[in-house]
Amino acid sequence: MAGSGLPSLGRVKLTDLVPSDGLPSDSYKISVSILSQSLAQFSAVIIQFPASDGALLRSSLESARLYFHQRETYPPADIIHTSESREWCKTSGYYADPHLWQETYDYRPGLTPSEPNNSIEFPPAGLPDIFALFGKAARDILDAISYHLNLRSSPFVEILDNVPLRNREISSSVLSVCCHARPSFQGPQHHNITTQEDGPLIMYPDHDHQVDKSLLSLVKSDRAGLHVRDFQGRWILVDGDLGPQEAIVYPGLALYQATAGYVNPALHKTEINMEANMYGRCSLAFKLLPKSMTNLDCSEMRVAGYGIEAQFQLPVPVDDFMQRSHPTDHLFNRPSLQCFNFQPTHDGSMKTLMRRRKQNPKSKPLPPSKRLRLEAQRVLKERVQDIADKKGIKLRFCNLKECESHIHSVDSPCANIRMEIGWPLGVPFVHPHDLPNKAKLGFLEAYEPGWTEAHQNSDRNQSP
Template structure:
C-alpha cells in the first residue's frame, strides 16, 4: 500500500500553470540567467523536469471565515504536487524574491573570500539530516565543511552567536536574519495549507514550533543554512572536474544520495539547478530546473511524516555536485529547515481527532529530541517500487477459482461467503489500490460501525477518498472483506461489472 499520499484531483484543474505547457514565458526569459542545459544521466529517468505544482504565497494566506475558491484551488495544487513529486514551488512577493537573490549573492561572496582548509571541517550539520552529531542537532551554527560531499555551509540559528576558534565573533553572510524571518513565514503558511487539506484544526502544528518571537534565552530549533557545493578551491574539486570534462554526459552526486531531512518542511533557493527528489513512481526528478526569479522549492521532511501519521511523505533527495567546472563559485543555495522544538512530542493525536486512521507505528508518542537521534533509512520507509510487467498484471487478475482450474488441481468448492471475501480482497488490491496510487491517495479505511454512521453524515472524514476513487454510493468505506455479503456484491459489481454472471459461468464450468 502506498504511503503518505494526499487526496488529489485532476491535474488539469491546477491553478497557476504558467511555464508548465512549454510555451515561452516572456517574464522568465527576460529575467532568468541563461545557464547550460542540465546534462543527461545514464538513467534517462533522472533528468525529468517535473511539472511541479506552483502556487503564490499571497494565495496561501489563510483568512477568517469560509475559504475562498482561490484558496481551495491553491491548497489543492500544493497538496497534489506534494503527493506526486514530494515537492512544490512557491512564488514569493517581488520584495522577498529580491531579498533572497541578494542573500545568494552575499553567500557566494562569503564562500569565495573564505579560504578552505581541512582543519575547518567538522562541527555542525545543518540541523535535521546533516552529517553532524545527532545529539547536537539544535545547536549547530557558524561555518562547517564536509569534503566528502563537496559541501560548505554557514548555519544561522537565532539565539546563538557563532565564534571563530580564536574567540572572535564570526562575520556571517549578510541578510540572514531577514531571510530567516521571510522563509519562516513561508514555511508556516505552507504548514497551515497542509493542515487545511487534512481537515485538521487551524494552527495544529503551533505546539511543535518555536515561539514568535523567541523568548529571552531561547535558541531557535529551525535553521537557515547558506550552502556552497563544489567550490573549486575545495579539496577533491579538481578530480571531479577532470572526470566531468572526460565525460560530459556524467552527473556526479554527493555521497549521500538518499537523504531525508528530519524536518517539518525544507525550503530551498539556489543559483543553479541540481536538486533531485524521488517522485511517486520512484524516479529522480530535477525539481529546480525551471524556476523563476521569485520561486523557491519546498518539500516535507520526516517530522511532518511522523506527525501526520504517514499521510505526507518525506522527500528523498540528492544534490548534483558535478559539472560545475565552469563556475568559479560552485553552486550556492539558501536552505531553510523548519524544525520542531526539541521538547515537543510527535504523537499524531490531531490526526486521530480529525477522524483519520492512524497505524500502530504512529500511535506511540516520541520526543523530538529522541526522534532526531534515531536512524531512519529511506529503504525502510520506501521499498523499491518494481513495476510489474503486463504479463504479471494479467496473471494477477485471475481469481482464486480460475487459478486452481488452470493448474488442474481438484479442490473442494469454496462456500459463497468465503469466495466473496477472497474476491473483495483481490479487487481491493488490484483495482482500488491502483486507482489510489495513480491519484496519489493514501487509503485509510474506517471501522464498519463508524462508517455506517458516516454514510448518513454530511461531514464525514472519508468523503474525499470515497469521491476520488469512485467508491460505490451507500457502501461503507471499510475493507471490502469486512462488508456484509450484500455490500460485497455491490462493491464487486461496481468495479467489475458482470462479476456475478462470471461466477455463475465458472460454477457451471467446474461442474462440467
C-alpha cells in the first residue's frame, strides 16, 4: 500500500488509533499507515467514531439547524465579525460574517459568552459532549501521527490544554457550530450566489481557499461541500459520502510549524448546493489549538533525527504565530510528504516537478550543491526512512566529527543501524543534508545506483 498510495480518501476507525501499552497491534499499525498515506496524498482522512457516537453527532447537527433557523434574518452590527477581527483565543458565542454568508457559534470551555443587550440565549445542545468527543479523538490522532514520525509518545502534550482544565483555565481549543448560506440570513452576501440555468444555486466563498492555524481540525457536516486540495493540486470533495458516525480530519499550520514542515496543512474551501435546503449547511468544527503562553519548536523532530531547515530553527511564540498572517504559496514547494511513506506516482512526483521547472525558460537551473542537498533529502525520505520503518529502526543520526571515527570502528554506536539499513561504507551516519558533497554522492549511489551518471547525462542534454 505504501508503494502505490491510496486510490481514495482513507477511512480509519478511531478505536484502532487509541494507543495502548506494549507492542502495537496489527490493526494499529495498519490504521496509522492508512492515516499517514491519506494525509500525505489528500491532506485529509475520514475518521469513523464508534456507532454509539452517531446519535450524539446527529442530534448535535439537528440542534445546530434549529439554533440558526430561529435567529433573526440579519444580525445586529455588534456581532458582525470577520475571522481577522476576532481574538483567536477569546472567541465565544454567536458571530456572523455576512460577506461569507456564514454564521458561527463558538464554544470554548472556561469562557462565558457575552450576549448583546444582556439577553438570554440558549446555545445549541450537546456542545460539552461533542467538545469532549472531538478533543479526545484529535489527541489520539495526533499521537498516531507522532508514532509514524518516530517521535516519542505524546510529544505535543506541553503545548496542549490540561485534561481536564484546571480552575479558572480557559480552553485554547474551540468547537465551532457553523451555518453556511442560511436562506433566511439576509445581507450584502448576494454577490456570492450564482444562478445556473435549470440548476441549483451554488455559493462560492470570496477567497479561493482557507487554511486553519490549528494542530488538527475535525469537521462533521450535514451536507456535502468541503473541498480539500490534494498533493497534485486538485480540489477533492472530502465529505460527499460520510456515514452518520464519520468526520473529516485535516492538519493545520500549527502542526506544520511544530513538525518543521514535514506535515503539510490542508488548504480547504466550501461550496454549497442550495437546492431544496431551508436550513443551509450546518457543521461541527473542532480545532485542536496550542496554548497561547507556549512556543512552537521543532525539538522533538530534531531529537528524532530529522533535518530542520533554517525557517524552523527558532521557537515561535504561539500568540505571535496565531495572530500573524501566513502566505500559503510556499507551503507545497517542499518535498515533505514522503515522510508518510507515500510514494507518489510518476505524474505527481518530484521528478515531474523538476521537469516542469526545467521546461520553464524563466526558471534558473539549481546549482549542483543545492540539487545534491534536495536529492539527498528526497532519498532519505523515500528510501532510507521506508527501510527503517519496515525494520522497526528509529533513525538517530550522529555528529559529523564524531562519526568520522565511528565508521572505522566495529563496535561504534551507529554500527548496527548502518548495517541494518545498508548505509554506504565510508559515509558518516549523519543526516544527508549535513554530509559533504562527495559523501552525498556516495549516499545517493548506494540507494539509487546509477544516479550520478543519469544526472550527468541530463546536465549534458540541457546544455546549449
